[in-house]
Amino acid sequence: MNDIDLNLLIALDVLLEEGSVTAAAKRLNLSASAMSRTLKRLREATGDPLLVRAGRGLVPTPHASSLRDRVHELARESRSILRPRPHDLDLSTLERTFTLRTNASFVERFSVPLVNAIAEAAPRVCLRFVPKPTKAIEPLRDGQLDLEVGVIETTAPELLTRGLFQDRFVGVAGQGHALLDDAITPQRLAACRHVMASPSGEFTGPMEQALSALSLDREFGVIVPGFSDALRIARHTDRITLVPHSCLMPVRRHEDPKPLVMFELPAPIDPFTISALWHPRLGADPAHRWFRELVISTCRAAYRET
Structure with missing residues (x-):
């Protein structure tokens, strides 16, 4: 037979266990005649x-x-494979590495609460942060990444997203x-000396667009890769900067000699949403569901x- x-x-398996067409038919919810045809x-x-x-x-x-033992084991395995998987998850024994792709500002602001939350719930879980020089979706598709967090501009239709929070740009000065x-x-804002965070190194950004819409130009002199770099320069110089509100750590004044x-901002800039992005191949996985809900x-x- 070509098609089995x-x-x-x-x-x-049932026939060999029961030794009876009638009893086997009853277990499989078939008529005796249907069971006889199956035996044929x-x-x-x-051929036996x-x-x-x-x-x-x-x-x-x-x-x-x-054949009895082999057939019984194969039947047991097939039932196990086709049975809905259990959703019970023992976090105390879960051993798994989750990989999260995001930018350096997210790591600086959210890594500590995430690490603490994971350590408390699942002490054997490893969390790996990786940078995103690009927003290519292939690492999500092939399983290199469990989750991406950031501003989702465009995405493949099969990917799933959840909003974490709505962010906005604010000004910061020493x-x-x-x-x-x-x-x-x-x-007055345009007349100030600025430091701009731009991963691409380009002199463009939200505030530049907002001031340009008002026919205003601002003076540039410093451009840095990340928001934490811009904040550090603003803290120790007369330059001001613009950063997402989420980049601001909770302030402890007594520990900060120069807060x-x-x-x-006086110029309107639209808020934006920080989202989590993952591939549906992991959507039903209990451990991944726990991880992404914890991140969110x-x-x-x-x-x-903040």
């Missing part, structure tokens, strides 16, 4: 009578007896900066503290 009906394997197909497939009449019952042939002495207007001061809830809670 694997349902015959289950039927053979099994005999044709194996399998079960033969002995008095009022059936007894296995030598070939059927030799304490005592002259800009803070009076009402902050677009003109930064946040101010709202922990980041939301940490952002509310």
